[in-house]
Amino acid sequence: MNWLPTRDAALARLEEFLPRAGRDYAATRNFDRGPERRSNVSGLSPYLRHRVVTEREVLSRVLSRHSPVAAAKFIEEVFWRTYWKGWLEHRPSVWKRYQTELLSAVEALSRDDDIALRYAAATAAETGLDPFDQWSRELVSTGYLHNHTRMWFASIWIFTLKLPWTLGADFFLRHLLDGDPASNTLSWRWVAGLQTRGKIYLARPDNIARHYQVPFAMPEGLTTAADPLSEAPLPPAQPPTLPARVTAVGRVGLLLTEEDLSLDSLPDAIAVKGMALPRRLSPLPISRTVVDFTCGVVEDAVRRAAGRFNLDRSDIAHGNDAGREIVRWARQLDLDAVVTAYAPVGPTASALDALEGALNDAGISLLRRCTDYDRCCWPDTTRGYFQLRKRIPALLESLAVRRPEQHVVKPGGRHARRS
Ligand SMILES: Cc1cc2nc3c(=O)[nH]c(=O)nc-3n(C[C@H](O)[C@H](O)[C@H](O)COP(=O)(O)OP(=O)(O)OC[C@H]3O[C@@H](n4cnc5c(N)ncnc54)[C@H](O)[C@@H]3O)c2cc1C
Known part of the structure; x- marks a missing residue:
């Protein structure tokens, strides 16, 4: 995959992926088949990140081609982005906390040779852990990693290489074309056990062997049991202050x-x-x-x-x-x-x-x-993702994102819902 920085390229990517956004996506999305064989996921994130194409547009096109049931998995994934964005809007201090901790971790690199050496090896693809080094090279050379690989990478970074999670999140943010303060920081926190308190994500050799479909040698010594990281409690969620709808006048x-x-x-x-x-x-x-x-x-x-x-x-x-x-x-x-x-x-x-x-x-x-x-989605992002997920049908309805054929024009011009 490569990403040209234009809306034309984004629309072409969307149209090309559309036929596979239904049940095919749900069945195959967890497999990383390597950069040359990545047609099982959309690769739209660099464009969605900057709203070169919007969530609404992507959802509408997908629902013009697939039923809501067939496209449910893809729709849910798009709403993960919405969820992380909304969650962080309610807790801006989590971003500030990340930035402060990152600064300390970067400063520690000049004082602590041991961390500095491990960090240099991880970012230069020289850890000796075969798939991890492949991913590190891929990230730097392409600006993209598959979702499952991002999870394994973050997990090995934190629990096997025992590097500060903030340095890993920063490495991603500096190299991902879709690098996003909300999706990236909160996903790293989720792997570390900070986001869903006490629940960590551990990269397991059998899971990597099954889903990473690129030749590699399984390394020895991946950590398979670990405690979650801990931190001071977060301040309570506050609704973001969204700007009033005003009309600009003059020049x-x-x-x-x-x-x-x-x-x-x-x-x-x-x-x-x-x-x-x-x-x-x-x-x-x-x-x-x-x-x-x-x-x-x-x-x-x-x-x-x-x-x-x-x-x-x-x-x-x-x-x-x-x-x-x-x-x-x-x-x-x-x-x-x-x-x-x-x-x-x-x-x-x-x-x-x-x-x-x-x-x-x-x-x-x-x-x-x-x-x-x-405005419509963020009020449902205050708690866990499942609070938002169950509201997806209603949100799609309020945003008027629906399959075109669900509405037929009755004689006399009134719209009626097909059963
Ligand atoms: C440690 C870690 C860091 C991540 N950092 C980022 C980041 O900086 N920016 C970013 O956009 N995503 C991030 N993700 C989420 C996810 O990996 C990418 O959005 C996804 O891999 C993009 O590829 P795609 O467009 O082919 O996704 P598809 O599978 O085709 O999904 C369609 C769209 O849904 C959204 N999406 C899918 N999965 C997720 C998810 N888990 N979280 C949020 N949105 C999702 C994306 O906008 C994506 O383009 C991260 C995940 C992890 C585990």
């Missing part, structure tokens, strides 16, 4: 960020600008593959918006100076308001907070727009 500029590149229901604007990777995701360098892909999808969205709405466009702002560049752009165009998508917990949200202050100082407002999808 409006559109700011597209890597958090949401869909161009749904955008306001009238006179210009568009992109912002990519405005804050460092990590104290360590981000891979070139991730930087190029992220900047690429933002550039593609800016081009699409400029073409579709006949807007002036300018280059994308990237890196530490992004905020200053956007303020300059907004002032030069004499904007009254900059409109952007609501950014969930993570570096873009922090960058937007800082940008808002700087724009306000220049007399320009920053308006964030939250999608109906997030």
Whole structure:
């Protein structure tokens, strides 16, 4: 699989995968057959991560091809992403805690030779544990790992190599094209036994042997019993403060960020600008593959918006100076308001907070727009995933994601549900 940073490539991937999104997916999704034979999963995550295609679009296309029963597994997986995003929105301190612990773990690398050596071996694919080294190489060279492999990798990292989980989550975030503060941090926490208290995920040799269908030699000494990691209790969940629905007036500029590149229901604007990777995701360098892909999808969205709405466009702002560049752009165009998508917990949200202050100082407002999808789904993400899962049919109904043939137009124009 390879990922071109365009919406055209995302739509082509979706259409190509569609026939296999039903029962085939449910039966085969757990097998990792290696990068050359990965047609059993969609490979859509780098695009969904940045909303180059939206969850709603993917779900609608899948339900146009399969019944809700046949597509249930795939739909549930898309809702795992929704769940992690919503869960972290209710507990932003978990992201802050991760960042603080990561900084200490990175600092410890310069003091503790033993950890530094094990960390260097794990990230350079030189541990001597055959499948683990294959996965480490694959991650760095392709920017992707299969879900089951991510679970084995994280488990071996934490329980066999006994490395800090935050360093592993950071290694993923710096190399995954779909690297996401919520899905990544919370999945690593889940493997470590922090997310579902007391329940860890252990990579078992028989499970790897069955599901990893690439030639490899099973290593000796994988840890097969371990205690969960522990931490101080988390603060209680708080509903996120989502922006009110307001209409921008006057001279409006559109700011597209890597958090949401869909161009749904955008306001009238006179210009568009992109912002990519405005804050460092990590104290360590981000891979070139991730930087190029992220900047690429933002550039593609800016081009699409400029073409579709006949807007002036300018280059994308990237890196530490992004905020200053956007303020300059907004002032030069004499904007009254900059409109952007609501950014969930993570570096873009922090960058937007800082940008808002700087724009306000220049007399320009920053308006964030939250999608109906997030507004509708996040209230069901306060507890466990199964709370959200049982609400999936109702959520699909409220979001009007349904099979087209479920509705027929009666004579007289009224819609009626087929039984
Ligand atoms: C340790 C670990 C770290 C992870 N880090 C990330 C990450 O940074 N970003 C990320 O998008 N996913 C992450 N995942 C979840 C999952 O591995 C990927 O979303 C999935 O492998 C993407 O491949 P796909 O698009 O072919 O998935 P498919 O199987 O085709 O699934 C369709 C879509 O559903 C969503 N999805 C599927 N499984 C999950 C899941 N377990 N959690 C959340 N969403 C899911 C993705 O958006 C995916 O594109 C992580 C999982 C683990 C165990």
